Amino acid sequence: MKKLLFSTIILLCFLLSPISSISQTADKSNPKLVIGIVVDQMRYDYLTRFYNKYGEGGFKRLMNEGFNCKNNHFNYVPTYTGPGHASVYTGTTPKYHGIISNNWYDKESKETVYCAGDESVNSVGTLKADGKMSPHRMQTTTFADENRLYTQKQGKTIGVSIKDRGAILPAGHTANAAYWFRGKSEGKFISSTYYMTELPKWVSDFNASGKVASYLKPWNTLYDIATYTESGKDLNTFEGVFNGKETATFPYDLKKLSKINGGYDILKSTAYGNSIVTDFAIAAVEGEQLGTDAITDVLAVSYSSTDYIGHKFGVNSKEVQDTYLRLDLELEKLLNFLDDKIGEMEYTVFLTADHGAVDVPAYLKSLNVPAGYVDNSDMKTKFTEFMTKTYGTSDLVENVSNNQVFLNREKIKALGLDLSAVQQTIVNELITYNDIDKAYTAHAMISTSFPDGIEHMIQNGFNQKRSGDVIVVYNPAYISYSHTGSTHGSGFNYDTHVPLLFYGKGVKQGSTVTRTVIPDIAPTMSALLNISFPSGATGSPLEFVIKK
Ligand SMILES: [Zn+2]
Numbered sequence: 001m002k003k004l005l006f007s008t009i010i011l012l013c014f015l016l017s018p019i020s021s022i023s024q025t026a027d028k029s030n031p032k033l034v035i036g037i038v039v040d041q042m043r044y045d046y047l048t049r050f051y052n053k054y055g056e057g058g059f060k061r062l063m064n065e066g067f068n069c070k071n072n073h074f075n076y077v078p079t080y081t082g083p084g085h086a087s088v089y090t091g092t093t094p095k096y097h098g099i100i101s102n103n104w105y106d107k108e109s110k111e112t113v114y115c116a117g118d119e120s121v122n123s124v125g126t127l128k129a130d131g132k133m134s135p136h137r138m139q140t141t142t143f144a145d146e147n148r149l150y151t152q153k154q155g156k157t158i159g160v161s162i163k164d165r166g167a168i169l170p171a172g173h174t175a176n177a178a179y180w181f182r183g184k185s186e187g188k189f190i191s192s193t194y195y196m197t198e199l200p201k202w203v204s205d206f207n208a209s210g211k212v213a214s215y216l217k218p219w220n221t222l223y224d225i226a227t228y229t230e231s232g233k234d235l236n237t238f239e240g241v242f243n244g245k246e247t248a249t250f251p252y253d254l255k256k257l258s259k260i261n262g263g264y265d266i267l268k269s270t271a272y273g274n275s276i277v278t279d280f281a282i283a284a285v286e287g288e289q290l291g292t293d294a295i296t297d298v299l300a301v302s303y304s305s306t307d308y309i310g311h312k313f314g315v316n317s318k319e320v321q322d323t324y325l326r327l328d329l330e331l332e333k334l335l336n337f338l339d340d341k342i343g344e345m346e347y348t349v350f351l352t353a354d355h356g357a358v359d360v361p362a363y364l365k366s367l368n369v370p371a372g373y374v375d376n377s378d379m380k381t382k383f384t385e386f387m388t389k390t391y392g393t394s395d396l397v398e399n400v401s402n403n404q405v406f407l408n409r410e411k412i413k414a415l416g417l418d419l420s421a422v423q424q425t426i427v428n429e430l431i432t433y434n435d436i437d438k439a440y441t442a443h444a445m446i447s448t449s450f451p452d453g454i455e456h457m458i459q460n461g462f463n464q465k466r467s468g469d470v471i472v473v474y475n476p477a478y479i480s481y482s483h484t485g486s487t488h489g490s491g492f493n494y495d496t497h498v499p500l501l502f503y504g505k506g507v508k509q510g511s512t513v514t515r516t517v518i519p520d521i522a523p524t525m526s527a528l529l530n531i532s533f534p535s536g537a538t539g540s541p542l543e544f545v546i547k548k
Pocket of ligand 1: 308311488
């Protein structure tokens with residue numbers, strides 16, 4: 001009997017071992033498709049504040065069946081869209097990838113440049129200049145680039161967004177294509193000659209389908225507005241108003257309003273902008289046959305309307321709440337489509353944001369929270385007077401933008417002044433201004449290593465070749481912006497704390513409150529795919545997320 005039992009076990013082991021090794025091999029294979037989702041201006045608390053109103057198949061599916069990093073932050077300033085998208089996909093910060101803002105003053109050409117602008121390429125799909133774009137200013141690779149290199153270009157990369165920079169920077173240098181939305185009178189997705197000479201048939205078909213025009217319809221709340229108890233009153237003084245409408249209140253007749261709000265551009269500032277992106281992302285998976293073989297493809301999807309809506313109506317608005325309840329359904333639609341098309345657990349998703357946003361400072365002030373608006377013109381007058389008095393000329397300052405002062409190196413040299421001494425003199429002056437909380441010299445940024453705090457975040461955002469000579473930090477919740485709507489850009493938690501969800505093949509189920517940072521995402525994806533890390537990656541793979 002004992003002998004029989006023993007041989008039965010041996011037999012079982014023999015039978016089971018090939019099976020387990022097959023399943024192990026299957027488990028180790030890479031996902032057929034990686035979908036990176038960036039939700040523009042999504043604060044972490046949108047996951048929790050609206051949780052009870054979400055369905056089971058969107059955010060909740062990612063949160064509960066995937067891995068939820070609850071304490072995920074940007075680790076640099078400025079927290080803007082261009083740097084955000086670049087940092088998510090390159091796994092590093094502006095110090096290395098070079099996207100120091102959306103627009104910045106270029107010290108060499110002495111002109112303001114746009115992060116995705118490229119005069120050497122042309123538009124595809126429009127006669128307008130909106131397509132003269134490429135990722136050429138981004139200096140390091142994205143994990144999608146590394147996947148292209150690893151797979152001998154057999155794995156595809158496609159980027160999709162309303163905003164050009166939201167599609168272009170994530171997709172990287174080697175992308176097959178990036179597509180973004182041109183509104184105005186056109187209402188279609190376009191691209192640039194950086195990627196192609198003409199739009200593929202599936203894109204032209206999408207543009208001709210009338211799908212975009214079908215969203216020029218009334219926007220009302222998804223559910224009874226009386227049940228939206230997680231946001232402020234619909235009528236208040238903290239929200240921007242569309243042209244031709246008296247108040248920022250539901251419902252919005254988009255067809256009528258489009259005529260005096262930039263044609264199809266109005267859709268960007270409504271929940272339907274996200275629907276258009278979902279429709280187009282699905283068309284991209286079909287049209288490019290993404291995820292149909294064992295070689296991993298990457299689809300970078302960026303939802304930009306959330307940012308336009310936050311800027312217009314503010315963090316606490318009914319419009320923001322409705323947008324997220326509807327985005328939840330868009331995610332459900334996308335995930336269900338991927339289940340059918342590629343197979344459940346055959347793809348991997350991550351979802352994050354490019355930055356958060358501050359509550360409307362006027363609203364915070366009404367609740368006695370320290371907040372306010374920076375008076376730029378007053379500061380400029382005072383600063384110009386100071387420079388003239390100190391140096392006999394105000395020409396030493398070449399440009400002031402992105403909370404930075406750019407000095408004229410030639411003039412400083414001609415006057416026989418010491419650059420770092422001038423920087424320090426300016427810091428000593430600016431720190432006396434009411435709205436400025438902190439100020440640093442570029443000299444400090446390159447000569448000192450700051451291990452933590454706002455100094456560390458500024459250093460991570462500081463690019464020696466591209467950044468300015470003096471960097472200032474405004475008081476918490478002080479913004480240089482209109483008195484309605486929200487904005488972002490700082491190193492404070494309201495701008496840095498954003499969702500980070502992983503889901504699908506190769507991802508563990510769970511959550512953590514351990515601090516993670518945006519540059520950890522790309523190395524995590526590289527580790528999950530077992531490929532090289534992006535060239536400038538400074539983040540670390542999140543070991544607790546990846547199934548071994
Ligand atoms: Zn924004």
